[in-house]
Amino acid sequence: MQSSRLSTDPDDPLTAAIAPPTNETPEERERRLRQEEEAKRISDEIDERLKLDRAAWKRHKSTFKLLLLGQSESGKSTTLKNFQLAFAPKAWKAERASWRAVIQLNLVRSINHILDILSQEMSKTPSPTSPLSSPFLRPATTQGRLDNQSATSTNASTIITAASSTASDLDHSSSPSPTERSSSPTPVQFTNMHALLKLRLVPLRRVEADLKHLIGAATDELAPDSSVSPDQAVEDANAAVLFDGTVSRRRPAEFYVRSNNSWRDALRSAYQGLHGEGDTRAVATLDGQSKLEDATEIIASCAEDMQSLWNDPVVRDVLRRRKIRMELMPGFFLDDIARIAVRNYEPTDDDVVRARLRTLGVQEHRLVMERSGVSSLATNDVSREWMIYDVGGSRTSRAAWFPYFDDANAILFLAPISCFDELLQEDRRVNRLEDSFLLWKAIIQSKLLAKCIIVLFLNKYDLLEKKLRSGVQVKKYLPSFGDRENSAPVLAQYLHQKFKDQHREHSPQPRRPFYGYVTTCINTKATTSTLNAVRDGILRHNLQRADFV
Ligand SMILES: Nc1nc2c(ncn2[C@@H]2O[C@H](COP(=O)(O)OP(=O)(O)OP(=O)(O)O)[C@@H](O)[C@H]2O)c(=O)[nH]1
Numbered sequence: 045m046q047s048s049r050l051s052t053d054p055d056d057p058l059t060a061a062i063a064p065p066t067n068e069t070p071e072e073r074e075r076r077l078r079q080e081e082e083a084k085r086i087s088d089e090i091d092e093r094l095k096l097d098r099a100a101w102k103r104h105k106s107t108f109k110l111l112l113l114g115q116s117e118s119g120k121s122t123t124l125k126n127f128q129l130a131f132a133p134k135a136w137k138a139e140r141a142s143w144r145a146v147i148q149l150n151l152v153r154s155i156n157h158i159l160d161i162l163s164q165e166m167s168k169t170p171s172p173t174s175p176l177s178s179p180f181l182r183p184a185t186t187q188g189r190l191d192n193q194s195a196t197s198t199n200a201s202t203i204i205t206a207a208s209s210t211a212s213d214l215d216h217s218s219s220p221s222p223t224e225r226s227s228s229p230t231p232v233q234f235t236n237m238h239a240l241l242k243l244r245l246v247p248l249r250r251v252e253a254d255l256k257h258l259i260g261a262a263t264d265e266l267a268p269d270s271s272v273s274p275d276q277a278v279e280d281a282n283a284a285v286l287f288d289g290t291v292s293r294r295r296p297a298e299f300y301v302r303s304n305n306s307w308r309d310a311l312r313s314a315y316q317g318l319h320g321e322g323d324t325r326a327v328a329t330l331d332g333q334s335k336l337e338d339a340t341e342i343i344a345s346c347a348e349d350m351q352s353l354w355n356d357p358v359v360r361d362v363l364r365r366r367k368i369r370m371e372l373m374p375g376f377f378l379d380d381i382a383r384i385a386v387r388n389y390e391p392t393d394d395d396v397v398r399a400r401l402r403t404l405g406v407q408e409h410r411l412v413m414e415r416s417g418v419s420s421l422a423t424n425d426v427s428r429e430w431m432i433y434d435v436g437g438s439r440t441s442r443a444a445w446f447p448y449f450d451d452a453n454a455i456l457f458l459a460p461i462s463c464f465d466e467l468l469q470e471d472r473r474v475n476r477l478e479d480s481f482l483l484w485k486a487i488i489q490s491k492l493l494a495k496c497i498i499v500l501f502l503n504k505y506d507l508l509e510k511k512l513r514s515g516v517q518v519k520k521y522l523p524s525f526g527d528r529e530n531s532a533p534v535l536a537q538y539l540h541q542k543f544k545d546q547h548r549e550h551s552p553q554p555r556r557p558f559y560g561y562v563t564t565c566i567n568t569k570a571t572t573s574t575l576n577a578v579r580d581g582i583l584r585h586n587l588q589r590a591d592f593v
C-alpha cells in the first residue's frame with residue numbers, strides 16, 4: 045500500500061481533492077499530520093504482513109509434504125513418533141513427559157478391562173454344589189452388588205465357581221462369538237483373593253475417568269464412550285485380538301482426541317506446574333496438577349495388586365478361555381507394571397512409541413530436522429523442514445484425507461501384515477489385510493498422487509512372527525499363499541511382491557519412485573535406520589527433480 049498523496053501537481057484533480065484546506069489552522073494542521081502518520085504506520089504494517097504471508101505461502105508451497113496413510117492401528121502415529129525421535133530429538137525430549145498420562149491411561153484401561161471380564165465370569169451362576177457359605181459367593185446380579193458383598197467377606201479359603209462363558213449367560217452386548225466360547229468343561233476357580241483384588245482396584249475406575257478428562261479436556265473434544273455418534277459407536281465396538289485371530293467385541297471403546305497439540309500443551313503446563321515451572325497458579329494448571337498427582341499416587345499404591353491380577357494363573361486362564369491376548373492389543377503395558385506404576389515414573393522413548401492414542405481427523409506436524417539429524421542430502425532449509433500429515437485410518441475417517449492429496453510430495457503407506465487373519469473393527473465382514481489391499485489400490489491409482497514418491501511399510505512384523513509361532517496357518521485366511529512355508533519371512537516377502545505388483549499394474553505412472561520395507565515400528569532403533577534410508581531416498585529423488593528444492 046502506498047500513501048494517498050501521490051502527486052504534487054496542483055492541476056491534478058486528485059491532488060486538488062485531497063489537498064489540505066487553504067485556511068487550515070496550526071492545530072488542524074498538526075492533527076492532520078498526526079492522522080497521516082498513523083495512516084502510514086497502519087499501511088506499512090499491512091504491507092509487512094502481506095509480505096510475510098506471501099513468504100509463508102511460498103514456503104508452504106515448497107515445504108516437503110508427507111502423508112501417512114493406512115487403516116486404523118496400522119502404525120501411522122507410531123511412525124510419526126519415530127520421525128520425531130530420529131530427526132528432531134530435542135523437540136521429542138521436550139514432549140516426552142506429556143505422554144506419561146497417556147501411558148498411565150493405557151495401563152489402567154487394560155487393568156479395568158480385565159476386571160470387567162472377571163466381573164462377568166464371577167457373576168455367573170455358581171455350581172449348586174459350591175460351598176456357598178460366604179455372602180459374596182452368591183451370584184450377584186450386578187457388579188456393584190458383588191463388590192459390596194465381597195467387601196464384607198473375610199473367608200479367604202472360599203471358592204467362587206463360575207462356568208465358562210456360554211451365549212446365554214452373558215448379555216447380548218458382551219456375549220462371545222461362537223469362536224470365543226470356551227470349549228473347556230472345567231469351571232474357573234475363583235478365590236476370595238480375586239474378589240479382594242477387584243475391590244482394591246476399584247479406585248482405578250476414577251483414575252481412568254480423571255486421566256481421560258485431563259487429556260480430553262485439553263481439546264474440548266472428549267468423547268466419552270457414552271456420547272459417541274451411532275456411526276462412531278459402530279467403529280468403537282472395538283474388537284479384541286483373539287488367540288486364533290478372530291475378534292471379540294468386548295475390547296473397550298478406544299479413547300481419542302481430535303487435536304494433537306492442545307492436550308500436550310495442557311499436560312505440559314500441568315507437569316511444569318508440578319515442577320514449579322511456568323504459570324503454576326492458572327486454575328486449569330492447578331486442576332490438572334492435582335489430577336495428575338492423584339492418578340500417579342493411586343496407580344503407585346495399586347501396583348502390587350495390579351501385578352497380582354496380571355500374574356494370576358486363574359486370570360490368565362480366563363483370558364485364554366476367552367481367547368483374549370492382551371499383549372496383542374494396542375497400548376499394552378501390563379508387562380511393565382513394576383516400572384510404570386511408581387511415583388516418579390518418567391516415560392522412556394520406547395514407552396512413548398508404544399503408547400496408543402487413536403487419531404481422529406487429519407493432524408499436521410511440522411518437523412524441523414535438527415542439526416544432528418540432518419542428512420548431507422538436505423542442502424537447504426526447505427529440505428530440512430517437512431510437514432507430516434497423520435490421519436485417522438478408520439473407514440469413516442478416510443474422506444477427510446482427499447483434500448491433502450493435492451500438494452503432497454510423498455505417501456508413506458502402512459499395511460500391518462500381522463492382521464491377515466483379523467477383521468476390521470468398523471466392518472466385521474471385511475478382512476483387515478484385504479482392506480489394506482483395497483486401500484493401497486485406491487491410493488496408487490489416484491491421479492492426484494501420480495507425482496508422489498510412494499513408500500510402503502509392511503508393519504507389525506514382530507506380531508506376525510508371534511502369531512505364526514503360535515500356530516496360525518496363513519493359507520487358511522489367504523488361500524493364494526498356498527503351500528509355501530508358514531513363516532514370517534516367507535509371508536513378508538510374498539506380501540511385498542503382491543503390493544509391488546499392484547503398484548506396477550495400477551499406478552498412473554509406473555516409473556514413479558517406490559520404496560518398500562518390512563518394519564516393526566515399535567522397534568525405534570531399527571525404524572530409525574529405515575527412516576534414514578527413506579529420508580535419503582526422498583531427498584535424492586527430489587534433488588534430481590527440477591520442480592522441488
Ligand atoms: N507390536 C507392534 N505394535 C505396533 C507396531 N506399530 C505400531 N504398533 C502399535 O499399534 C498401536 C496402533 O498404532 P498407531 O500408530 O496408533 O496406529 P494408527 O495407524 O495411527 O491408528 P489410527 O490413529 O487409529 O488411524 C499402537 O499401540 C502402537 O504402539 C509394530 O510394528 N509392532
Ligand SMILES: [Mg+2]
Nearest residue numbers: 120121402403
Ligand atoms: Mg493414529
